[in-house]
Amino acid sequence: MALLELRNLSINYGPIRAVDAASIVVDSNEVVAIIGANGAGKSSLLKGIAGLIDPSGGEICFNGSDISQLSAHKRVQMGIALSPEGRQVFPDQSVRDNLVLGAYARRLAKSELERELDEQFEMFPRLRERADQLAMTLSGGEQQMLAIARALMAKPKLLLLDEPSLGLAPLIVKDVFRIVRELHDKHIAILIVEQMANLALKIAHRGYVIETGRITTSGTGEELLRDPAIRAAYLGAAKSVA
Amino acid sequence: MLAPYIQAMLSGLAVGGIYALIALSFSITFTTTNTLNFSQGEFVSFGAFVGITVLLFMSGATSLSAIPLSASGGLNYPIVLTVAGVLSGLIGIVIFVAAVRPFTGKPGMSWVMSTIGFGILLQNVGLLVWGPAPANLPAPLGDNVIRVLGAGVRPQELLDLSAAVVIMIAYDLLMRKSRVGKAMRAVAHSPQTASLMGINVQAMMIGAYAASSALAGIAGVLIAPVSTASLFMGLGFALKAFAGAIIGGLSNARGCIFGGFALGVIESYVGLWQAQWREIAVFVLIIIVLAVKPNGLFGARLVEKV
Incomplete structure (x- = not known):
């Protein structure tokens, strides 16, 4: 059974249709990439899954139940965590407190919380160094690490990553993708939305291409990487980075 | 020599503390x-009258004017503060659900009118229950003037x-150290992102209104023994407090507290002189502060890193 299944999901902003009858499947322990141009509806799709926007049609099934009417905080409790576009760390709180907030819904005992913080610090050593600094003092790359680590503190079954490479230097982008690979080894399903299609498809089992709200193509990462139309549309510019 | 200045400072700080709350x-x-x-003033008056009513019951007096001066003694005053805080907090939840929530996240400022309207309602209910006459909330520590540095x-x-x-x-410790406080600050920064942490944003907002209204009610019970309580007293306090909040910066709790105290002290010293x-000095001060720092003294917006 699929972990996440979108059936004809549509999302509107007023009269504008951002996502148009999208159907997507993510299995547990699978990395799935959604690629598409700026404004194609990638972020809206993730926001719809996380519960930040109400869908105007279709179904979102997670773990076998329809969650499309649940509010965002309930979806977190069910095991969906989003690392949002633009990081959105809490700038006036310390790195540690940002992580603690990530586990808010789980009501962990203090010892358990410390153990899980330690786990994140193992994976993101930079964050340990800066644990007591305010998040606003972090560099863009560090903030991205924090956003991912914070999402992981919710112990998600499905991690949604929205443009993790946005605005980061190429070296740091590589670092971020190395971490995504590590996460996959920890048996977390990942749905990643990226403009850097090349990088995303290299680590993804499968991918979907979204154009003006519609899913136009899907296939394994390798298939999409080889597809001449996709290469022309999305991979040309990204090549130089990887 | 210095006594009048010390006296002005102390009463300025006392009333400033109420403004700050x-x-x-x-x-x-x-x-x-x-x-x-915008009906916070009515909540202040309401709190004071709830307090007086609790004292009425506890002292067994027959009317508001017959409450003995000793009624606030012992544990009575803390009980009064608690009851007034809790009741005001509950009504705060009502105002949020009935008059604020329907308009949040929508364009326009309908909540301005609806909260003012709720205040008028609350005041009129108060007039029905308690009548328009001022009432006295006896001071728990008595009214004998004590000498501090003359x-x-x-x-x-x-x-x-x-x-x-x-x-x-x-409050400051709660917001900085506790789990709920951190969540509250997360909601303050971004309700959307807070919901991604699994925080129930709606519940937090209800809690915020309850806490805010409880503070106003408690402020009413604190100030009533100093200035006779009336159902109309709250507006003046709320206006000054709002001015203090604007001076300090509405978005910064510590700034608001500073603004409240500053206003109380300045008002007191200007009163000593003329x-x-x-009132004129207070509002001239606001105009100057806003001209120089439109977000208030400490209300600087956080700069986000791109």
Whole structure:
């Protein structure tokens, strides 16, 4: 059974249709990439899954139940965590407190919380160094690490990553993708939305291409990487980075 | 020689503490819900009258004017503070659900009118229950002036100041150290992102309104023994407190507290010099502060890193 299944999901902003009858499947322990141009509806799709926007049609099934009417905080409790576009760390709180907030819904005992913080610090050593600094003092790359680590503190079954490479230097982008690979080894399903299609498809089992709200193509990462139309549309510019 | 100045300072701080409490109550709803309760003044009056009514029952007196001066003694005053705080908090939840929530996240500022309207409603219910006459809430520590460095102060003024300081320190610690406080600050920064942490944003907003209204009610019970309680007294306090919040910066709780205290002290000193200039000085000060720092003294917006 699929972990996440979108059936004809549509999302509107007023009269504008951002996502148009999208159907997507993510299995547990699978990395799935959604690629598409700026404004194609990638972020809206993730926001719809996380519960930040109400869908105007279709179904979102997670773990076998329809969650499309649940509010965002309930979806977190069910095991969906989003690392949002633009990081959105809490700038006036310390790195540690940002992580603690990530586990808010789980009501962990203090010892358990410390153990899980330690786990994140193992994976993101930079964050340990800066644990007591305010998040606003972090560099863009560090903030991205924090956003991912914070999402992981919710112990998600499905991690949604929205443009993790946005605005980061190429070296740091590589670092971020190395971490995504590590996460996959920890048996977390990942749905990643990226403009850097090349990088995303290299680590993804499968991918979907979204154009003006519609899913136009899907296939394994390798298939999409080889597809001449996709290469022309999305991979040309990204090549130089990887 | 110095006595009048010390006296002005102490009464300024006492009334400033009340302003600070109410200013903080404005800041709480502003940061979490982006709305303000414009009937906060009515909540102050309401709190005071709830307090007086509780004393009425506890002392067994037959009318509001017959409450003995000793009624606030012992544990009675803390009980009164608690009851007034809880009841005001509950009504705060009502105002949020009935008059604020329907308009949050929508364009326009309908909540301005709806909260003012709720205040009128609350005041009129108050008039029905308690009548328009002022009432006296006996001071728990009596009215005998005590001498501090030669200046004469009423015990209630010192009590107000200390209570305000204790409440605000407690609030500050709660917001910085506790799980709920951190979540509250997360909601203040971004409700959307907070919901991604699994925080129930709606519940937090309800909690914010409850806390804000409870503070206003408590402020009413604290100030009533100093200035006779009337159902119309709250507006003046709320206006000054709002001014204090604007001076300090609505988005910054500590700034609001500072603004409240500053306003109380400045008002008190200007009053020492020329009583009729008090109000004018206060509002001239606001204009100057806003001209120089439109977000208030400490209300600087956080700069986000790209």
